[in-house]
Amino acid sequence: MSSDDLATLSIAAFDQVVDATSGFRSRPGQREMAQRIASALSGVTLGEHANPGKAITVIQAGTGVGKSAAYLSTTVAMALARKTRVVISTATVALQEQLMTKDLPALAAALETPFVFALAKGRGRYLCKLKLERLVGDGASDDLFEPDEDQPPPRNAFAKQLQGEDPEERRTKLYESLAVAVAGGKWDGDRDLLPEQPEPRDWSAVAAERHTCTARHCPRFRECSYYNARTKLAEAHVIVANHDLVLASLGRKALPELDNCLVVFDEGHHLPAVALDQFASSMDLSSLRWLDKLPKALHEVSEKIHVTLAQDVNTLAQQLKTALFDVGRMVMDLLNVNATGYDAVYRFKNGVLPDEFTDPITLIQGHAGGLSKALEALGAEVKLLAKEDPSQAVSCSLMYAKLGQLAPKLGSVLETSSLLLEHGPQPLAKWLKSDTSSGLVFLTAHACPIVPGDLLRQSLWSQVRGAVITSASLTSCGSFDYFLQEAGLVKLPHVSTLEVESPFNYRTQGELIVVETEADPKNAEAYTREMVGELLSDLSQVEHGALVLFTSRVQMKAAVDALPPALQEAVLVQGQMARGRLLATHQARVEAGYPSVIFGLQSFGEGLDLPGKLCETVFITKLPFSPPSDPVEEARSEWLKSVGRDPFSELVVPATGIKLLQWTGRAIRTEDDHATVICYDRRLLRMAFGRRMLQGLPPYAVSRRVGGVALAV
Structure with a gap:
């Protein structure tokens, strides 16, 4: 189908939706928006191509324009005609709910061609049934999936303790109730569908996190809440996600490849801030008990699968803990921290670490790198054993999960220390922070790039072929210049802008x-x-x-x-x-x-x-x-x-x-x-x-x- 035919088909779909909307008021701006989307995306080349055609159209649609109807009708109709899919990314849960419960059902009722739509969520919002079984079964006393006690307690934790709530009793009741709900078929493992949301630390012990998952080698793979949701996504023509998930999923195949689908970023003005959050990193300098568990876990797993560790992980872990403790002590002195409610932030000027911090941070990076290699190598051996000997799938999945629970902390230390030591023509933001809101002192070190546009251009726009970015607030002071700069879209030849006025007087x-x-x-x-x-x-x-x-x-x-x-x-x-x-x-x-x-x-x-x-x-x-x-x-x-x-x-x-x-x-x-x-x-x-x-x-x-x-x- 030619690009002109695709554009005509998309506008016809828009008109069809308008005609099917009861009580519709004519909105010239909405049609102008639909026409821009249809013309911009009709010439996009999807899939493998030596010199693909690209188009990103940035549209500010004032309040009352009806932008969701304009972009849904045009992009979905075009995607169906091209036998591809649409990913719609939002910044808020409220808009996701509106799309899933109102806008997409209305579109499905209006279009002649049927289509399937689904909501994409991060895997941490789904239950790992293997972890839950372990916690409510005979192995409940094992520390395999215990909540992360190194994290600061919730701000209301002390109030609950004063009211007589015992954390262990609360967790036991929670896990037993989840097990009953799953066994009875009353709950599919989606955290958001629970009548009452559990404490984040309690949920973390049963969440289907990437680092603790052996995927197809897990004995519960066929009934996995997360992978069942992934299957539904694979069958969907339209996927509703959020900006965090889209950026976090780049290169991980959790969502369609962005060079082979159409993408809509609604509430697009949030993209630069989300990019900074995604590429920021921090490491804990005060809660280090996990470093006592790490070598123990590595040795236990290596002995069970009869693999010799290449590194002296006991020494590496102790050296890393000492280096982190030394930096934490320096931070305490620098911030003059005490436990009476004094919170502070200290930023390194021009992103340059003082000499006294460089050596210990370098040690942290080196020790964390050695432990990370040992963890990755052992994890790979566990997965290989599960693949070669399916009879050991259960034990391998449990061992992999035991290792995986410690991977995010180690990864944060390695990534943050590397960024803290990084120097280039454009400095990074680097700072130290103390938090005493819980009644205890928690110290953290942070590093973050400072120009979101560079991050988005390199990681996102290099992959996207056809996209719509829309919001009611993309211009500032009457111009798109600020947003285009922040979003990394300045001087890209395939980027166009359009401001659609609100129909309000x-x-x-x-x-x-x-x-x-x-x-x-x-x-x-x-x-x-x-x-x-x-x-x-x-x-x-x-x-x-x-x-x-x-x-x-x-x-x-x-x-x-x-x-x-x-x-x-x-x-x-x-x-x-x-x-x-x-x-x-x-x-x-x-x-x-x-x-x-x-x-x-x-x-x-x-x-x-x-x-x-x-x-x-x-x-x-x-x-x-x-x-x-x-x-x-x-x-x-x-x-x-x-x-x-x-x-x-x-x-x-x-x-x-x-x-x-x-x-x-x-x-x-x-x-x-x-x-x-x-x-x-x-x-x-x-x-x-x-x-x-x-x-x-x-x-x-x-x-x-x-x-x-x-x-x-």
């Missing part, structure tokens, strides 16, 4: 009011005091639903503490209850005719859908600049300054502009909404960088409020 549906405070926002204490006074006055006028977005917990607490009794009953504060319950309470109050105001932080500034009376006013307490203490951002700013560039103009302003676009986007959610955005930060109008951000916002009617009087701008 922001000038008549909304208003943006900028309050002129006397205090300078840089003077945090005076500004917060004045802002809170203005906010409380405005909150007293709320009739239905409203949302207040704060830039810090300190700022939010100041507002909560100042609430008069008349407003206390109307305010719901993020963190006081589960998010779903809070939103349900808010909706119930508004529907009952009572005023209700949500106080929230950054996570409530994105993805929150409160149409109509649920949110008639959005209050922005301050421009949402990121905290200046983030080690990766600090390191990147330092590097940019060293090469004569301006990090504030190049990074800080556009990043804040995107957040501000998201925050203001909570106000108007449908064509029938009327809402007001009130920003208390005068810099939005007074400063050049504020006016830059304003250019990237929807075309609200803007006014300035001085002394309670609104003045047109």
Whole structure:
């Protein structure tokens, strides 16, 4: 089929979906988006080819465009015609649920060609039945799959202990209940389908992790929860995943090869941050008991399969533990750590380790490398034995799992120490951290690349042939430049951009009011005091639903503490209850005719859908600049300054502009909404960088409020 025919077929599918949608309102922007996708992806070459055609189209679709219908109908129809598949990657569970329960079923009902869709999850969200059997069977006393006690306990662990909950008793009850559910066919091993989510440390002991799995050599392979889910994915034409999973799966064949399918990145503005998280590394410097278990496990397994270890693992493990302890002691001195709640971060300037750290980190890298080789070699021998002698499959799987439980910790030490010692033209962010939130001192060392675009270009875009990247907030200050730079798409000839305007009439549906405070926002204490006074006055006028977005917990607490009794009953504060319950309470109050105001932080500034009376006013307490203490951002700013560039103009302003676009986007959610955005930060109008951000916002009617009087701008 020619590229023109593919494009025509895709648009016809879009029209078919539109015609099948009851109560549909014409949205020219949605059709423009569908046409761009159809034309861009129709010329893509999939599979092996000496000089393949590529296309990546970056589309900002304003609120209300209906972007999921536009990209689903076109990409799925095109993929079915080409006998390939579509991978849809999101950043949030909420969007995944919308796609799986609403959008894809609607598309399947509208298209003539049937297709199968499935949700992809990381393997750690599935049960390993072999581990569970071991824990609830005769071998329950074995430490083979015990929870990782080296990790900091959950923040609520001490509260539970005070209430008399015994961790061992809790775990025993959990594993027995899981075994009963699996045996009775009431549960398929998917953690997300449990009525109550287990503690992460309890679940880790039975999770189907890659390092503990012999795959086809496992005696439970045919009934494995994870591999059964993989089989369903293999049969699906459309796979819904998330950005973390897509990046983590590169080269591992857990998802379709990206050079042989179509890819959609919805909520694409998250990709750069996810890339940094994926390529960051850290190692524990204080919880080292696993290094006592590692040589013991290696010897036990080697003796059982009659293999001689090439390395002296006892000595290597002791040397590694000593080196890690020495570095931990140096960190304690450097951070002046104690166990009274003092948390600290120390970043190495310009990514250069001081001389006193270089030698011990080099020792750590060397010892960890030796142990890693021994672990990998023994694991390979265990797998080979399971393959050659199926009668030993059970014991081999258990031995492999015993080794595999220690592999992630060793891998983190090796990777982090290697990155800490790495030096190049572009420095890495390197820092040390202490955490005493659990009542104990946990010390960690970290390393992370500082330019996400380079990571994405090398690891992701080098493989992708045809992709759509979309979001309601890909432009900043009226331009795609910042996102293209951050995402590694600058100057790629096969990349195109399109901004599709929202169908909403922001000038008549909304208003943006900028309050002129006397205090300078840089003077945090005076500004917060004045802002809170203005906010409380405005909150007293709320009739239905409203949302207040704060830039810090300190700022939010100041507002909560100042609430008069008349407003206390109307305010719901993020963190006081589960998010779903809070939103349900808010909706119930508004529907009952009572005023209700949500106080929230950054996570409530994105993805929150409160149409109509649920949110008639959005209050922005301050421009949402990121905290200046983030080690990766600090390191990147330092590097940019060293090469004569301006990090504030190049990074800080556009990043804040995107957040501000998201925050203001909570106000108007449908064509029938009327809402007001009130920003208390005068810099939005007074400063050049504020006016830059304003250019990237929807075309609200803007006014300035001085002394309670609104003045047109």
